[in-house]
């Protein structure tokens with residue numbers, strides 16, 4: 001079972017009130033990278049559920065939601081295909097740091113027609129069909145397709161040995177990563193940390209604070225929203241967490257003023 005909470009070490013410049021970078025292990029990086037696999041409909045649904053909005057996507061989403069199924073949608077179409085799209089299938093198990101998408105991550109089962117097992121020539125064409133839900137009807141014999149199949153992901157031959165290890169996710173677990181405020185991810189090194197302090201013009205090392213924080217599903221949604229509209233995602237999630245959506249722009253402005261004073 002993948003983790004639902006991970007730890008991060010933040011390096012915060014208290015003077016400019018910003019997160020310089022986060023030191024993270026593979027689990028947090030796996031979560032960040034998994035954002036790229038989310039359909040736009042899933043992202044909009046998650047923000048909608050948390051009463052957050054990013055751009056105009058919520059209008060589009062609500063339009064689909066509000067249009068009557070019976071009157072406007074074709075009878076063979078399900079609105080949930082748009083409102084709750086399936087996340088890309090992968091066997092890389094990543095931390096579940098977003099609510100409501102768990103099922104999609106673990107749904108790797110497929111089904112075929114029950115008549116396939118009978119061996120009868122009459123049903124020989126049934127084996128050509130596969131379904132992603134046991135309630136599907138076989139196009140050949142019209143039976144239910146509830147014989148379960150297991151999904152197998154193709155791996156290039158060089159990776160077969162590695163796949164037998166207990167590691168999960170996308171990136172290797174032995175490396176510590178550096179996640180910048182704009183979510184740039186790179187391997188951690190002492191040199192890059194020092195270069196960064198100089199790049200950000202951090203003159204007063206006494207104002208730099210290390211803080212270990214927990215990151216769970218509540219912060220996961222906040223990060224999802226922030227990365228759609230901000231270049232200071234970690235600062236927004238961890239240092240302005242107490243602000244509401246309506247108060248956010250005001251808070252950001254005051255942070256900017258503070259930063260200008262420092263520079």
Ligand SMILES: [Zn+2]
Pocket residue numbers: 113114115116123125126138139140141142143
């Ligand atoms: Zn069949």
